[in-house]
Amino acid sequence: MDTPAKNSARRFRIGVFPGFGVWTVLFFVYLYVPILILVFFSFNGGKSATVWSEFSLRWYQTAFNNADIQRAAYNSLVIAFVSTGIAVVVAVLAALVTSRGGEFRGKSLAYGTIMLPLVVPEIVTAVATLSFFAALGISWGAGNLIIAHTVFCIPFAYLPIRARLEGMDSSLEQAALDLYANEWRTFWFVTFPLIMPGIISGATLSFIVSIDNFIISLMVAEPGVTTLPIYIYSLVRLGVTPEVNAVSTVMLMISIVFVAISYIAGKR
Amino acid sequence: MMENGNGVCAVDIQAVEKVYHSKGRQPVQALKKVSLSIRDNEFFTLLGPSGCGKTTLLRLIAGFEQPTAGEILLFGNRIEGLTPYSRSVNTVFQHYSLFPHMTVADNIGFGLKMLKIDQATRDKTVSEMLSLVHMEDFANRMPHQLSGGQQQRIALARALAPHPKVLLLDEPLSALDLKLRQAMRLELKQLQEKTGITFVFVTHDQEEALAMSDRIAVMSNGEVQQIGTAGDIYDRPSNSFVADFIGETNLIDAEITSQAGAISNCDFPGGTLQAETITGRSVSDKVTLTLRPEKLRLSTAEEPEQGRMMGHVVERVFLGTDTTYLVQISPEVTLQVREQNALPGATRFDVGAKVSVAAADGATRILEG
Ligand SMILES: Nc1ncnc2c1ncn2[C@@H]1O[C@H](COP(=O)(O)OP(=O)(O)OP(=O)(O)O)[C@@H](O)[C@H]1O
Ligand SMILES: [Mg+2]
Numbered sequence: 341m342d343t344p345a346k347n348s349a350r351r352f353r354i355g356v357f358p359g360f361g362v363w364t365v366l367f368f369v370y371l372y373v374p375i376l377i378l379v380f381f382s383f384n385g386g387k388s389a390t391v392w393s394e395f396s397l398r399w400y401q402t403a404f405n406n407a408d409i410q411r412a413a414y415n416s417l418v419i420a421f422v423s424t425g426i427a428v429v430v431a432v433l434a435a436l437v438t439s440r441g442g443e444f445r446g447k448s449l450a451y452g453t454i455m456l457p458l459v460v461p462e463i464v465t466a467v468a469t470l471s472f473f474a475a476l477g478i479s480w481g482a483g484n485l486i487i488a489h490t491v492f493c494i495p496f497a498y499l500p501i502r503a504r505l506e507g508m509d510s511s512l513e514q515a516a517l518d519l520y521a522n523e524w525r526t527f528w529f530v531t532f533p534l535i536m537p538g539i540i541s542g543a544t545l546s547f548i549v550s551i552d553n554f555i556i557s558l559m560v561a562e563p564g565v566t567t568l569p570i571y572i573y574s575l576v577r578l579g580v581t582p583e584v585n586a587v588s589t590v591m592l593m594i595s596i597v598f599v600a601i602s603y604i605a606g607k608r
Numbered sequence: 609m610m611e612n613g614n615g616v617c618a619v620d621i622q623a624v625e626k627v628y629h630s631k632g633r634q635p636v637q638a639l640k641k642v643s644l645s646i647r648d649n650e651f652f653t654l655l656g657p658s659g660c661g662k663t664t665l666l667r668l669i670a671g672f673e674q675p676t677a678g679e680i681l682l683f684g685n686r687i688e689g690l691t692p693y694s695r696s697v698n699t700v701f702q703h704y705s706l707f708p709h710m711t712v713a714d715n716i717g718f719g720l721k722m723l724k725i726d727q728a729t730r731d732k733t734v735s736e737m738l739s740l741v742h743m744e745d746f747a748n749r750m751p752h753q754l755s756g757g758q759q760q761r762i763a764l765a766r767a768l769a770p771h772p773k774v775l776l777l778d779e780p781l782s783a784l785d786l787k788l789r790q791a792m793r794l795e796l797k798q799l800q801e802k803t804g805i806t807f808v809f810v811t812h813d814q815e816e817a818l819a820m821s822d823r824i825a826v827m828s829n830g831e832v833q834q835i836g837t838a839g840d841i842y843d844r845p846s847n848s849f850v851a852d853f854i855g856e857t858n859l860i861d862a863e864i865t866s867q868a869g870a871i872s873n874c875d876f877p878g879g880t881l882q883a884e885t886i887t888g889r890s891v892s893d894k895v896t897l898t899l900r901p902e903k904l905r906l907s908t909a910e911e912p913e914q915g916r917m918m919g920h921v922v923e924r925v926f927l928g929t930d931t932t933y934l935v936q937i938s939p940e941v942t943l944q945v946r947e948q949n950a951l952p953g954a955t956r957f958d959v960g961a962k963v964s965v966a967a968a969d970g971a972t973r974i975l976e977g
Contacts, residue, residue, distance in 0.1 A: 443631050514672060515705040517692040519719035520770065529718075533709050 375592065382585035389580040399586040409587060412571035419485045419567065420550035426486075427493035427546045428501075428539060434494070435502040436531075440510065457492040465492065466559035473560065481565050488560045489553060493546035500545065500606060504538025505531075540605035544598040551594065616683060618774055618806040619646040619669060624678035626664050626830075638664040640830045641678070646774075646808060647823075648683075651800045653809045655817040656827035657853070662810040663702075665827075666776045669808065671695050683773065693722070698767035700777045704759045706751040712762050713738075713747040719770035737765040740799065757788045764799070774806045781816065793819050814854050818842065826850050846976050851898040858904075858943050859975075860897040867891055872974065878938030879917035883972040896975045901946035903971035906933060906963045908955075916966045919943070921957050933957060935965050 382400070386393030403409050434454055438447065457465060469488045478484060512534070516526040554569040561570060568591065575584050626639040638661045646652045654662045667673045668680060671692035680687055687695055698719065706715050713734050720730045738744050741761035751759060760780055767775055777796075781789045797820045800807045811817055817824050818838040826833045826841060826849075834846045845851035848859055862876035872885045874897055881897060889895055909916070919937035933945045943965055957963055 509703070509705065511701050511703065511705040512707060514692070515699070515701060515707070516718070516722075517672075518670060518697075518699045519766070520693045520722040521718075522691070522693055525722060530707060 378585050379589050379592070381582055382589040384582045384585075387582070389582050389585055399582040400590075403583050403586045403590070406583075408566075409568075409571060412566045412568045415482060415485075415565055416551055416568040419482055419489055420547050422486050423489035423493050423550045424497070424543050424547045426490045427497045428543050430490075430494050431497035431501050431542055432535075432539065434498055435505050435535075436527075439502055439505045440513075454498055455495050458495045462492075462555045466556040469556060470559045479562060481562055484560050484562060485557060485565060485567070488556050489550045492553070492556065493550055496545040496549050497539075497542035500541040500602075501535055501538040504535045504541075508534050537605040537607075541602045544602035544605070548595050548598050548602075551591070616648050617645045617681070618648045618650065618683060619808065620681035620684075621645070621665070621669075622679045622681070624665075624668060624675045624680060626661070626668060626673065627676045638830055639668075639675075642827075642830070642832055643678075644825050644832055644835055646806060648806055649804050651797065651807045651809065651820055651822045653811060653817040653821035653824045654827060655811055655814060655824050655853075656833075657812055660827045661830040662812075662827060663778055666699070666778055666808065666810055669774070670697055670699050670776055696773045698770060698772040698775055700760075700763050700767045700775065700780045702778045702780065702782065704751075704763040704780075706759055706762055706766070708751055710751075711747065712743070712749050712751065712754070715751065715762060716766045716769050718766065723770060733769055737769045740768070740802075741765045756783050757792070760784060760792065764796075768799075768803060768805070771803075772805065774808060777807060777809045779810055779812070781811070782813075789816070796820060818854070826853060828853070844973065845898060848896050848898070848975050851975060856901050856944060856946075858897075858899040858901065860899065860941060860943075862895055862897050864889060864891050864893050864895060864974075874972070874974070876938075877940040878919065879941075881967055881972040883974045884970070886974050886976060888976075889974060898973050898975055899943070899967060899971055901932065901944040902930075902948075903968045904943060904945040905966045905968070906935070906945055906947060906957055907966065908962075909964045909966075916964050917943070918962070918964050921959050921961050921963055924957070924959055931956070933963075935963060937965065 381389050381392070383395050383397065384392055385396030385398060434450070438451055438454075441447075469491075473479070473484055478487075508531075512530055513526050516530045517523075521529060552569065553567075554573065557567045558570055558573070561567065566574075568587070572584055572587055572591075575581070575587075621642055621644050624639055624642045625637070628636040628638055630636075642661075642665065654665060656662055664673065668675055669682075671687070671690055671694075674688070682695065682697070707718065710718070716734045716737050717730045720733060725733075734747070735744070738747055741764055743758065743761050743765070746754065746758065746762075751762070754762065760783070763780070764777075781792050781796075784792060793816060796807075796809075809817075809820065818841075821838060823835060823837055824841055825835045828849050834841055834850045836844075841850060841854055845854060845857075851857045852859060860876050860881075862874040862881070864872050865875045865880070866873045867885055867890065870885050871882050872889070874881050874883055874895060876897070881899070883897060917937040919935040921933050922936050922942065923934040925932045929950065930946050930948055933947065934942055935945055936942045945965060
């Protein structure tokens with residue numbers, strides 16, 4: 341790049357620290373090789389998830405034709421969509437109050453409460469939610485899962501929306517108010533379009549955490565309401581088959597697509 | 609109070625106070641009993657150093673803040689408690705605050721759209737506004753594709769489009785470079801005359817204020833120090849803050865030694881000057897004199913006479929059209945003198961040269977404050 345720097349050489353640069361590259365490569369191998377193997381064997385024609393025979397899409401076919409998988413996927417999608425929808429609405433309102441509502445009593449408490457699901461151990465939340473539902477006698481099928489998922493989706497939706505709102509000059513909203521837009525129209529014509537990337541980013545994040553969630557879903561799910569991760573887990577207990585690999589690969593792809601959306605939206 | 613003679617009063621600020629309370633900090637008194645009347649069709653400027661409360665006063669008029677005490681009238685009507693969107697007042701924000709997701713045309717049309725003006729009228733007004741600010745070709749650009757000066761014009765057009773009764777401008781030129789700023793001064797003044805809208809213009813740049821305003825309110829520390837035309841404020845500053853803040857001046861501590869009717873003789877180490885007598889100041893009172901550097905002349909004349917002081921040059925600063933000299937006339941008093949370089953027979957005095965300083969008649973003023 342810049343020749344003077346190159347010529348002056350021997351400057352300490354973390355990027356060229358001896359041995360650094362090797363560690364980096366090892367780290368990525370450690371992280372991604374298992375996933376690559378999983379994806380690779382999902383295309384295996386044979387019955388083994390460890391011994392390669394030939395390329396085939398038969399396990400994808402099997403998986404897609406499996407009625408149980410279909411039902412579990414359907415449940416997962418419905419729960420993720422509904423939880424994300426509710427979480428985003430709550431997150432937008434919460435973000436508006438915490439970054440535009442001025443100073444009010446209990447502001448840091450409110451902030452802490454929103455973020456709580458991120459720090460409470462998931463198993464604790466799972467057990468607490470389960471006994472909460474049991475105590476109140478709530479048994480609404482997928483409804484239980486939607487409630488549970490909404491709670492931990494909120495912080496994921498809230499963070500990017502709030503970041504966007506904090507980064508947005510509030511004088512834009514004042515300009516709108518000054519130009520005869522009432523509060524609602526100011527939100528609709530100015531705030532909302534400008535925080536849209538944050539909303540998209542927050543929605544995709546909460547969609548992913550909902551789709552991926554296992555521990556809370558396992559505890560809270562009522563009989564007959566199986567989500568995809570729970571179903572995969574039950575399959576794995578009978579042994580890892582290429583079918584599991586195929587389903588997992590599909591989930592991986594969904595996650596990648598959503599993370600990409602979130603990333604692109606965040607960069608705008 | 610209502611202004612008479614000069615037509616109705618556009619904005620009437622009556623003993624307005626503003627205290628900001630913030631958690632865990634001392635309350636800040638941003639405005640202390642400010643009273644002023646802005647006339648209709650006037651180019652009125654609020655001038656003062658940073659932090660003196662200019663923006664606060666604008667935000668009170670616009671409705672973004674509520675006064676702690678006092679009242680604000682808009683064309684004789686109380687506007688207390690009215691939201692910003694129910695006041696016929698528009699603001700040009702300091703950093704323009706154009707909506708980044710809308711085109712220039714949509715930005716300008718925003719106010720009209722919110723007022724539910726139909727599309728055809730809106731389009732017509734938008735193109736009128738674009739030509740008013742000489743930006744006809746930019747209707748479909750996005751704000752980030754404009755230069756600072758262009759954004760400034762669009763912000764102006766956007767605020768003018770709904771034809772408010774009062775336009776508030778918060779240091780709208782401060783982000784522009786010197787050349788553009790000077791050009792925009794003239795344009796703003798012409799625009800105000802053309803539209804007949806009352807402009808309330810905020811600046812901390814005294815040159816800007818003097819160049820454009822019909823009247824200026826000089827503020828400091830949340831208080832109005834003086835209200836008047838540029839000439840009033842420059843030639844008859846009411847106190848040492850105003851004298852010092854507007855243009856350059858020599859402030860001299862002196863004592864009145866004798867009074868002869870309208871003339872007071874004021875003594876100070878190194879000389880005696882005559883100034884117009886002001887009420888409340890009589891013989892043997894200590895006073896502060898103000899003397900503008902450009903109203904002093906240097907010469908080599910020897911004999912001291914009335915209004916002439918002897919001294920020597922301690923510093924010389926060349927400023928292009930002018931040269932500023934610092935002349936020490938006594939250990940306590942050093943005067944700043946400004947000589948025009950283009951004046952016929954202008955001589956240059958060197959540092960250390962013995963000179964005499966003469967004050968023009970009526971140049972010396974006694975400050976009230
Ligand atoms: N929201 C606020 N909370 C607390 N104090 C404030 C607030 N806004 C302004 N102040 C204080 O009020 C005083 C006046 O501020 P203001 O913004 O009106 O000054 P200004 O004259 O516009 O200054 P500048 O030329 O720097 O813009 C300052 O001391 C400022 O710190
Ligand atoms: Mg200000």
